[in-house]
Amino acid sequence: MTEQQQSNTPQQVGVGLVGFGTVGTGVWETIQKNGELITGRSNHQFQINIVKAAVRDISKKRIDDAPAELFTADWNDVVNDNSVDIVVELIGGTTTAFDIVAAALKLGKTVVTGNKALLAERGAELFALSQQHNAAIHFEAAVAGGIPIIKAVQDSYVGNDIESMVGIINGTSNYILERMTTAGLAYPEALKEAQELGYAEADPTLDVNGWDAAHKAILLATLAYGSVIDPEEVYVRGIERVTSTDIEFAKNLGYNVKLLSVVHKHEDGKVELRTQPSFIPKSHILSSVNGVFNAVAVKGDASGDALFYGRGAGKEPTASSVVADIVDAAHTISSRAPHRGFLPYSDESNVKKIEDTTTPYYVRFDVTDRPGVVAEIAQILANDGVGISGTHSPVDPENPDKEFVDMVFLLHTCPFGKLKATLKKVLALDSVNSEPVVFRIENL
Numbered sequence: 040m041t042e043q044q045q046s047n048t049p050q051q052v053g054v055g056l057v058g059f060g061t062v063g064t065g066v067w068e069t070i071q072k073n074g075e076l077i078t079g080r081s082n083h084q085f086q087i088n089i090v091k092a093a094v095r096d097i098s099k100k101r102i103d104d105a106p107a108e109l110f111t112a113d114w115n116d117v118v119n120d121n122s123v124d125i126v127v128e129l130i131g132g133t134t135t136a137f138d139i140v141a142a143a144l145k146l147g148k149t150v151v152t153g154n155k156a157l158l159a160e161r162g163a164e165l166f167a168l169s170q171q172h173n174a175a176i177h178f179e180a181a182v183a184g185g186i187p188i189i190k191a192v193q194d195s196y197v198g199n200d201i202e203s204m205v206g207i208i209n210g211t212s213n214y215i216l217e218r219m220t221t222a223g224l225a226y227p228e229a230l231k232e233a234q235e236l237g238y239a240e241a242d243p244t245l246d247v248n249g250w251d252a253a254h255k256a257i258l259l260a261t262l263a264y265g266s267v268i269d270p271e272e273v274y275v276r277g278i279e280r281v282t283s284t285d286i287e288f289a290k291n292l293g294y295n296v297k298l299l300s301v302v303h304k305h306e307d308g309k310v311e312l313r314t315q316p317s318f319i320p321k322s323h324i325l326s327s328v329n330g331v332f333n334a335v336a337v338k339g340d341a342s343g344d345a346l347f348y349g350r351g352a353g354k355e356p357t358a359s360s361v362v363a364d365i366v367d368a369a370h371t372i373s374s375r376a377p378h379r380g381f382l383p384y385s386d387e388s389n390v391k392k393i394e395d396t397t398t399p400y401y402v403r404f405d406v407t408d409r410p411g412v413v414a415e416i417a418q419i420l421a422n423d424g425v426g427i428s429g430t431h432s433p434v435d436p437e438n439p440d441k442e443f444v445d446m447v448f449l450l451h452t453c454p455f456g457k458l459k460a461t462l463k464k465v466l467a468l469d470s471v472n473s474e475p476v477v478f479r480i481e482n483l
Contacts, residue, residue: 049086055117055118055127090120092109092110094112126143126149128154148174152177155258162258177365177368180364188259204303205299205302208252212278215229219296249275278298294480298314401479404445
C-alpha cells in the first residue's frame with residue numbers, strides 16, 4: 040500500500056453507548072445515515088463506529104439494523120472494551136452516571152454526555168478527573184438540545200469577555216406558560232396537556248421547579264467564566280405558583296411571563312446567576328419564543344449581541360448535538376492532538392448574592408378591600424426607600440363589592456434583599472391576607 044493510500048484509509052474510532060433509549064437510538068440512526076458524510080467531511084481521517092451499547096433490558100426489541108451482539112446489560116462491558124475510544128453516557132441521573140463517566144475518564148477515554156444535572160452538581164469531581172487523566176468531557180447536548188450554544192461559548196466567543204447570557208432553556212415550562220397565556224389555561228390544565236403531548240414527563244418536577252434550566256445556566260456560566268459553580272449559590276424558582284391572575288396582569292401591562300435564566304457579569308466581577316419566572320416586555324425577541332423552543336441571547340464585549348434559537352429537546356436535535364461531540368472527539372483522537380474538552384481555569388466562582396441583585400418588580404397583594412389599605416402599603420414602601428411606579432386593582436364587574444381584592448404594585452429597581460425585608464413588614468398588616476407574589480421585570 041502506498042503512502043497516499045495509507046493516508047486515505049480512515050482511522051476506526053469506536054463509540055460505546057450507555058443508554059439506548061430515545062436519544063441513543065437517535066445517535067445510532069444519525070451515524071448510520073450520515074456516517075459516510077462525516078467521514079468525507081473529515082477528509083477521510085476517521086470513520087465512526089458504534090461498537091457496544093449498554094441497556095437495562097437486553098431482551099427488549101431494538102431497531103432492526105442494530106445487531107443483537109451490540110448490546111450488553113453491564114455498562115462495564117462498554118467502558119472496559121478496548122475497541123471503545125469514546126464513551127457516551129445517556130442514562131441521566133447523578134449516581135450510576137457518575138460512576139460510568141468517572142470510570143471512563145480514569146481509563147483515559149473521552150466522554151460525551153448530555154447530563155446537565157451530573158455536570159452541574161458533580162462537575163468539580165469529574166473535571167478534576169478529566170484533567171488528571173487527560174481525558175475530555177464533551178457536553179453540547181446538555182444545554183438547549185440541538186442549539187450549538189456550548190461550542191459557541193467555548194470556541195466562537197473565546198476572544199470575548201462574555202457580559203451576559205439570558206435565555207429560555209426549558210421547553211416544557213415554556214410550553215406550559217404559553218398555553219396559560221394564549222389559551223387561558225390554569226397551570227394544572229396546561230401541565231396535563233403538556234404531558235399528554237409528550238412535552239412533559241410523568242414526573243415533571245425538574246422541568247417545572249426550575250432546576251433543569253438552572254443546571255443548564257450553571258454550565259453556561261462555568262464555560263463563560265472558567266470556574267465550577269456550587270448549585271447552592273444559585274437562586275432558582277419554578278413555575279408551579281404562576282397563576283392565571285398574574286398571566287393576565289402581565290398581558291395587560293405589556294409583558295409575557297417566561298421562565299428565564301440569567302447569567303450576567305457585573306463590573307465588579309461578580310456573576311449574577313438566577314432562574315425564575317419573569318416579566319419580559321412583549322417587544323423583546325425572547326418574549327416571542329414559544330412552544331418547546333429554546334433561545335439564548337449572548338452578549339460579548341467584542342461581538343456584541345447574538346441570539347441562538349432552536350429546538351431545546353427531542354430525539355433528533357439532541358442526537359445531533361451528541362454526534363457533533365463524538366465527531367469533535369474523533370478529530371482529536373485521529374490527529375493525536377491535545378483534547379479540547381472544557382477544563383476549569385479559574386478557582387473562584389464569584390457568584391453574586393441574590394439579595395444584592397436588582398431589577399424592577401411586580402408585586403401582587405391579596406388584601407381586604409377597605410379605605411386606607413393602599414396608603415398603608417405605600418407608606419411602608421416609602422419608609423424603606425422602595426419606589427412605586429404604578430398601582431393596579433381591577434374591579435370584577437360581576438362582583439364589584441367583593442371584600443378581597445388583588446392589589447398590584449409596580450416597583451422601581453431596588454436590591455432584592457431590601458424588597459424581601461420590606462415585604463415582611465407589609466405582610467404584618469392586618470389587611471394583607473397572604474404572602475405577596477413577586478415577579479422580576481426584566482430590563483433586557
